[in-house]
Amino acid sequence: MKTAVLYGGGGHAKGVLECLWSAGVLVAGFFDDDPAVTELCGIRSLGTFDPALASGLPLLIAIGDNATRSRVARRLEHASTVVSHSSALLSTLAWVDEGTVVFHRAVVQSGVRVGRHVILNTAAVVEHDCVLADFVHVAPGAVLCGRVRVDEGTLIGAGATVLPGVAIGRWCTVGAGAVVTRPLPDFSVAVGMPARVIRKIGPVGIRQLP
Ligand SMILES: CC(C)(COP(=O)(O)OP(=O)(O)OC[C@H]1O[C@@H](n2cnc3c(N)ncnc32)[C@H](O)[C@@H]1OP(=O)(O)O)[C@@H](O)C(=O)NCCC(=O)NCCS
Numbered sequence: 001m002k003t004a005v006l007y008g009g010g011g012h013a014k015g016v017l018e019c020l021w022s023a024g025v026l027v028a029g030f031f032d033d034d035p036a037v038t039e040l041c042g043i044r045s046l047g048t049f050d051p052a053l054a055s056g057l058p059l060l061i062a063i064g065d066n067a068t069r070s071r072v073a074r075r076l077e078h079a080s081t082v083v084s085h086s087s088a089l090l091s092t093l094a095w096v097d098e099g100t101v102v103f104h105r106a107v108v109q110s111g112v113r114v115g116r117h118v119i120l121n122t123a124a125v126v127e128h129d130c131v132l133a134d135f136v137h138v139a140p141g142a143v144l145c146g147r148v149r150v151d152e153g154t155l156i157g158a159g160a161t162v163l164p165g166v167a168i169g170r171w172c173t174v175g176a177g178a179v180v181t182r183p184l185p186d187f188s189v190a191v192g193m194p195a196r197v198i199r200k201i202g203p204v205g206i207r208q209l210p
Helices: 011-022 066-076 203-208
Strands: 003-007 026-031 059-061 188-191 196-200
Touching: 003 011, 011 026, 059 066
Parallel strands: 003 026, 003 059
Antiparallel strands: 188 196
């Protein structure tokens, strides 16, 4: 049986654990920078990251925040793997890169390309020929219609819909329930139906990026 380790012991990690377990993967432990986090669903904390403890095991970065997940991934450069919940529908003609987690009942259709450390959350739908860059998060119930492009680090909020062929820039946030009908430039925060840009991620947000 395969074994993996996690980085992160918060709420998002619980969902990642479920995905691993349903795929028959044992979790040997988890790392967390916060010493107050000692236990995750009966699994013990291994403390701060120690490459010796993770040696030979794939590491899943179970952190929901895209910027934080990307910082950790760039810092560690540890081998990872793709995890897909047993209820997810992952086309054999889709390409998914390592570190990406496909949650319960998510659908990834034919011709899709998904980068590294992407989250395809519960019941997210990624239709044919979409292209998703590294560190994207498609939140629960969001729908990307065919040929959508989502650039690095962007969050597609819960229940949002992106219409066919629309391109979304890097490090954007699409608000929950939005309907994106036109391309969004980098660093946009957009909400509503049709989605309108309400602000750009400010200098503080940008400084936090990798
Ligand atoms: C879009 C979002 C990032 C805005 O957050 P924010 O910058 O803190 O903005 P605020 O809450 O201050 O709201 C600013 C305005 O936008 C409106 N607004 C916020 N989110 C909205 C949404 N999803 N749809 C429509 N309007 C929204 C607010 O009502 C407010 O309007 P007002 O100025 O007329 O009062 C956030 O509301 C959101 O939807 N995040 C996605 C969450 C999500 O799906 N996470 C996935 C977890 S798995």
